[in-house]
Amino acid sequence: MNEHILKKAFDNHFEASIEVWKAFADLCEEVHFKKNEKIKEVGKTAKYGYFLIKGSCGLFVWKENNFICTDLILENNFFADDISLLSGKPSQIEIVALENSTILQISKSNIDLLKKTPMGNILFLAGEENSTIEKQTQQIEMMTLTAEERYLNLMKNRPEIIQRVHQKHIASYLGITTQSLSRIRKNLLK
Amino acid sequence: MNEHILKKAFDNHFEASIEVWKAFADLCEEVHFKKNEKIKEVGKTAKYGYFLIKGSCGLFVWKENNFICTDLILENNFFADDISLLSGKPSQIEIVALENSTILQISKSNIDLLKKTPMGNILFLAGEENSTIEKQTQQIEMMTLTAEERYLNLMKNRPEIIQRVHQKHIASYLGITTQSLSRIRKNLLK
DNA sequence: CAACAAAGTTACCGTATGGCAACAAATCAC
């Protein structure tokens, strides 16, 4: 049944028959995480890539006594501790379920299998490309925009995030304190 | 002869015979760029990946009337307009030789060839991994450190950059104005 | 080498954002 979710999520980007998605889904395992449960812990090595079916997740980096949010994930998206998954080494990255979440997880060895199929190759290449572009964009926004402009961008591009994720995480994601975010929000109610 | 340069550059990371590097080098073409010459222009599609043999290069993103420096490259490193090279689409990225430079360039099709060899696969995977980690680190530094701390980090980690690259590029790379960088430098002479 | 252009410095002032601290509001646990 999960193949239909995958197919639907990528129908706009890839033409692939349901059988292809079935093959994909068969390499995955459906798992569930409670709110605030850790999906991947700091100091450990990533074993899986993930596709979020339901809920929301946050990626954080442990840095000098606090966690910085590097990414916020909603339904129908892939996510992973890229660094650790690619290198096979432990990382300082933590992944947490921000709501009760349903996830498809796929092991590193199955990812490698998939990458060898034409479809998987295209899919993962596109994934890498997306994440590279996103990181680049994020970096540039951080360097050129004010916190308020970044928040407005987020509201425009991913409005659901604003409604479903704690402000402390959004603030961290935007690179500011929760106080600053609170002031920005107040200011926007002008 | 370039195979020796490649072997030497990666001897600490990969055990590979000179024949393997020869095969690599044979897929490359040695090219030369004068100082300030554009290696890749904004709005065009990347055709090559690069390995810098001699000189220095800068990667910039065109953003609202000015160029932001996203990376500074010295000898013995790979670099590329990743986004465009991966996607096959034009990008807003420009690559410029900051000094007279000698470069090995390798076409996208040859990269794809190499990726299918065991050695090439490991090499490019390691490259992706490095660049992911670097981007992540850069982003976190931008969010958590002051401009002065970032400059000190750069001095510590890549001192040659400070000596060989214009301050305006370093400032841009650090996400500040050249005035601010000038003040920071003055301050450090305390 | 002279003349010009590019890069870097300094001063002045404005402003976005951080840190502390007290409080209010929302959520969680039993």
Place this chain on the structure above:
DNA sequence: GTGATTTGTTGCCATACGGTAACTTTGTTG
């Protein structure tokens, strides 16, 4: 549901950095 934690708000003040603009230094080109 009631108390206890967590999250978000607000005021006050400190500070890092940006923008403008004048100036100096360095580099380029004929």
